[in-house]
Amino acid sequence: MCSSDLAYALALRWKISGDMRYADKAVEVLNAWSATLVSIDGTSDKFLAAGIYGFQMANAAELIRGYGGWSAQDFKRFSSLMLKVFYPMNHDFLLRHNGACITHYWANWDLCNMASMLAIGVLADDRAIYDEAVTYFKSGAGNGAIDKAVFYVHPGHLGQWQESGRDQGHNTLGIGLMGAFCEMAWHQGDDLYGYDDNRFLAGAEYVALYNLGNDVPYVAYTNCDKDVH
Numbered sequence: 448m449c450s451s452d453l454a455y456a457l458a459l460r461w462k463i464s465g466d467m468r469y470a471d472k473a474v475e476v477l478n479a480w481s482a483t484l485v486s487i488d489g490t491s492d493k494f495l496a497a498g499i500y501g502f503q504m505a506n507a508a509e510l511i512r513g514y515g516g517w518s519a520q521d522f523k524r525f526s527s528l529m530l531k532v533f534y535p536m537n538h539d540f541l542l543r544h545n546g547a548c549i550t551h552y553w554a555n556w557d558l559c560n561m562a563s564m565l566a567i568g569v570l571a572d573d574r575a576i577y578d579e580a581v582t583y584f585k586s587g588a589g590n591g592a593i594d595k596a597v598f599y600v601h602p603g604h605l606g607q608w609q610e611s612g613r614d615q616g617h618n619t620l621g622i623g624l625m626g627a628f629c630e631m632a633w634h635q636g637d638d639l640y641g642y643d644d645n646r647f648l649a650g651a652e653y654v655a656l657y658n659l660g661n662d663v664p665y666v667a668y669t670n671c672d673k674d675v676h
Contacts, residue, residue, distance in 0.1 A: 451503035458508075477507060493536070497540070497563065498560035501562075504529070530573075557591020564583075565577060577635070581637060593643055605664065608621055608654050619654060622651050
């Protein structure tokens, strides 16, 4: 288990059980990162790290932000980490896509960065960041936007997911990431589950049907690199 998963699992365990040992350990993990991390670098995978770890850690912090064992100073330092290291990378990826053509990257790349951006907006009480993520969900240019992630709606309202012709690990990950995004927005009073005639539901049902061994209709997907799947 990576440390972002660990922090979230610990924070959730505390929230459910009330056992402060889990909250204390979550605080320890988050404080260690905020006292150490100054940048995320490497190959293009750095944007996956900024997205996946960003939304997991921001959610962990949101769960325990009211815990008395986490000092206001340490919470402020952690929030600063999210705003100064993670958010700029999320924003940059969704804006520039690492210099690639707009649909070069699969939906998961956008979605993890969108989820991180949304979670950071909630954590930092920053409406502009939150709105940026929601706007991208509705009308973004890349594959994380709802009309690109569920890029084709078949008769019967089955929505083919953008990664359906790739592999089912990434296909189901996309559903998980968009589900997390919609759930975070739901708790802020925004129903993105039902947006665009329940388009996310159409995509989730398509992926579920196929993975349960059923036949589903299929159309080929072609990205800006002319790769066909």
